[in-house]
Amino acid sequence: MGLYNTHLGNTMLRNVRNAVIIFLLLLFALATLFPIYFMFISSFGDPVEAGAVSYSLWPEKITLDSYKFFFDYSEYSYRWLGNSLLVATVTMASNVVFATMAGYAFAKIRFRGSKALFGVLLVAMMIPYQVTQVPLYILIVNVFNISNSYTALIAPSLVTVYNIFLAKQFMGSIPKEILESAKVEGCSQWQIFTRIVMPLSKTVMAVMAILTFMESWNTFFWPFLVTNTMDMQTIQVGLKNFRFANTTYFAPMMAGATVSALPMFILFFSLQRYFLEGVTVGAVKG
């Protein structure tokens, strides 16, 4: 019983229907995955100028020369990956810790001004980032004078409102009886948080960690604005520079794109469940 007719007693018809559906879905999957496939396949080509290249949809030759070409472009190209890793890891860790703490306070502790403060935080989610971009740039570059530093790359996203919201939504469903009985037993708020709330919130913390890491790894404009030497750039900014400096080198560009995307693909395939879960955790409104 459901939206679809089950075609009871007519398995033939049902199989044909499902085959048609799967065919359609595969067709759409092909269209969505094509750019990624194309990127990956082409990255194994020779690092020659594009005029001489004819694109092919099958790998005619497999060589890692284009990867070498990409990494040889700058003496800091390996460091770009390191920078991205460092920034993404710190951002992830601080978001998980501080957003979980704030989420718990807003979800489960009654304190003066909690509703008003949370409301103020939520307003921020509706403000387009273009509004804060310019003043934030001025603050970091002209006021604090810390452009081209890890602090500048990390500080603005130490803890995001979205993550606080995520944590609060999730923790709202923890039964308050558990917390109250812990209190009766003499637990302090800190103990309740570390021994009861955190173990119960593992899922949301994992989702938060993964999404924040990915967001931070893939972000381009902020690192692009606040870094001005190659040794401080992240892989995304480096890739953009490489592309503008070598506009005709097709295969090396694809190699660079693969280098920037591959770590996230690996992460995605190993932690797929949390990625897919994360989408619905954030979207279901409470």
Next chain:
Amino acid sequence: MAREASTIKTKYRLNKGDGAWAYAFIAVALVVYAMFTAYPVVSAFIISFQDYKPLGSSYVGLDNYVSVFQSSLFWKSMGNTVLYTVLTVPVALMLSFGVAILIMPLKKWMQTSFKAIYYLPAVASGVALSVVWLWIFDPLQSGILNQLVGVFGISNQNWLGASATSMFSLVLMSWLSSHGTSIIIYVAALLGIDSSYYEAADIDGASFLQKMWHIVLPCLKPTTLFLLVTGVIGSFQVFQNAYLMTGGGPDHSTTMVGLLIFDTAFKYFEFGNAAAQSLVLALVIAVMAFIQFKFLGKDVEY
């Protein structure tokens, strides 16, 4: 009475000190928020009334706003943004709705695999994807897209380089990029529809299309509204692809408001003007979100 008083007393004792803990828990979040979100918003308002210079800005009243509204480029980029939104958001909704419906009768593991496949492009960075698409749109005969349209007898196009096709190219890119998020949200919503509705419909002898029209569409209305509003809001801020692939050209045919603000601020360093533009954009977005909720969300409860 006595018992009640004592519970109140224990409650009071139990909650004593909680407030302090709560403030400790939110302290870091609040400081970060105040410094990197609240202060910049206030600051944006102030800067928008100034001719900003690093050493001593001067107050210029509404001049920045006047020049925003008098700039033909601002209106053109607003038009481009609206065009892009109209072409991308509804198509994205229909595609993901269609895919979500088609996924439903499949087995669990197949559903999960398809969801993962459709989500995958969202995992790749925007810079990497823009690099790839740049080559797909290669204007030469040998370019992938030119080869493809060549099959249908269409001559070579200078996809990103001609005003006639540049906007369409960005739209095409958005159609074929990840709809994973909305597909997953639609599937979750579809699974949430109570099967008793379908059972009742079956008893009444309803066809598939009738079930779609009378059960699925009304039940998914809140989801659609949510995706529509967030989609429109997101689309109005979009500019990364335009920046990386066309730079807003040719002849400003792909300059979106987001890109215009970026250029005003970080290419021409007119911070005051950029702040005014961004606040106008914020207002437009707020008004649109309000209208969508008001007129489409009449019978939607949150």
